[in-house]
Amino acid sequence: MYVHIPFCRQQCNYCDFHFTVSFKQKERVLAALKQEIKQRADEGENIIYQSVYIGGGTPSVLTPDELEDLFSLLYKHYKIQSRAEITIETNPDDLKPNFLKLLKNSTPVNRLSIGIQSFHDRDLQLMNRLHTATGALKSIEDSKAAGYSNINLDLIYGIPNALNKDWRNNLKVLEKLEIPHLSAYHLTIEPKTVFAYYRKKGMIKEMPEEESLRQFKTLMEFAGQAGYEHYEISNFAKSEFYSRHNLGYWTQKPYLGFGPSAHSFNGIKRRWNVANNTLYVQAIEKGIPDYYSWEEIDTSKAYNEYVLTSLRTIWGIKTLSAGG
Numbered sequence: 448m449y450v451h452i453p454f455c456r457q458q459c460n461y462c463d464f465h466f467t468v469s470f471k472q473k474e475r476v477l478a479a480l481k482q483e484i485k486q487r488a489d490e491g492e493n494i495i496y497q498s499v500y501i502g503g504g505t506p507s508v509l510t511p512d513e514l515e516d517l518f519s520l521l522y523k524h525y526k527i528q529s530r531a532e533i534t535i536e537t538n539p540d541d542l543k544p545n546f547l548k549l550l551k552n553s554t555p556v557n558r559l560s561i562g563i564q565s566f567h568d569r570d571l572q573l574m575n576r577l578h579t580a581t582g583a584l585k586s587i588e589d590s591k592a593a594g595y596s597n598i599n600l601d602l603i604y605g606i607p608n609a610l611n612k613d614w615r616n617n618l619k620v621l622e623k624l625e626i627p628h629l630s631a632y633h634l635t636i637e638p639k640t641v642f643a644y645y646r647k648k649g650m651i652k653e654m655p656e657e658e659s660l661r662q663f664k665t666l667m668e669f670a671g672q673a674g675y676e677h678y679e680i681s682n683f684a685k686s687e688f689y690s691r692h693n694l695g696y697w698t699q700k701p702y703l704g705f706g707p708s709a710h711s712f713n714g715i716k717r718r719w720n721v722a723n724n725t726l727y728v729q730a731i732e733k734g735i736p737d738y739y740s741w742e743e744i745d746t747s748k749a750y751n752e753y754v755l756t757s758l759r760t761i762w763g764i765k766t767l768s769a770g771g
């Protein structure tokens with residue numbers, strides 16, 4: 448199960464996820480989201496959910512009370528396994544001790560995904576992140592002190608002007624932190640982002656492919672010697688601390704997604720909600736179910752998706768033996 452929270456405190460220069468930095472409609476979006484969660488309860492009738500992922504945007508901009516409210520609704524209307532993986536995406540600047548304490552005590556969240564991106568202030572400034580490197584380290588320390596050990600950190604490599612040695616330094620910092628899961632993404636310069644504008648104006652240059660490859664190799668070498676299993680192109684886990692939620696996507700499991708821009712898949716159809724808060728809210732308030740589109744996943748599409756996602760993982764594609 449996925450819930451999209453489309454709000455961020457500040458716009459990062461690389462990001463094209465669906466979010467707004469205006470909180471004017473927050474109450475209305477949350478009300479509509481709750482409405483959607485209630486309305487679609489029959490779709491989840493025969494399913495026991497093994498993971499819940501609150502993503503965004505930045506779900507940690509919500510108060511612990513707002514998160515508690517969302518969870519009680521999800522638990523009221525859907526069957527969620529008692530040992531389900533419950534993840535929330537967070538930004539370091541939100542992870543204050545009091546927030547973490549309330550999150551731990553009043554919500555079922557048992558896994559944190561923290562968007563660190565880099566431990567270098569220069570990179571963080573270039574990306575327009577709200578936190579500093581020191582703030583990032585403090586947020587990790589505070590998360591552990593609050594009792595969270597199942598933690599993922601997001602890092603980005605291939606950052607303009609960052610050298611392989613800067614990337615190696617980031618990984619060295621990570622090694623000391625004893626974190627069970629890492630998502631390391633190569634920067635992509637997406638259309639309509641500030642980075643796309645910077646590139647057009649000649650203010651930044653995309654990294655040459657040989658340097659990207661060097662940084663990817665550095666990442667793989669680091670992962671090997673630090674005890675991480677490289678189980679998906681961008682994902683690394685110690686002691687099988689795989690992201691159970693993402694494994695679901697990569698193994699074609701059905702999922703329900705709530706909130707603007709969220710996708711759902713029931714094994715036959717994929718649907719996606721409109722990536723526009725106003726249109727989403729208006730449709731739900733009026734009771735008109737025209738805030739999503741859908742497509743049927745026929746055998747050929749299903750096969751292509753299976754090949755594409757499987758090839759990203761270390762498990763690859765299951766081949767049938769002759770006559771099997």
Ligand SMILES: C[S@@+](CC[C@H](N)C(=O)[O-])C[C@H]1O[C@@H](n2cnc3c(N)ncnc32)[C@H](O)[C@@H]1O
Nearest residue numbers: 461462503504505536537562601632633634635
């Ligand atoms: C939904 S986003 C972020 C969640 C949270 N708001 C944060 O900023 O940490 C998930 C992750 O995708 C990665 N990401 C987003 N845009 C990217 C891009 N253009 N290139 C590479 N990684 C990107 C970042 O590492 C980010 O933490």
Ligand code: SF4
Nearest residue numbers: 455458459462503504
């Ligand atoms: S990276 Fe995270 S905080 Fe930054 S704009 Fe994207 S979703 Fe928001």
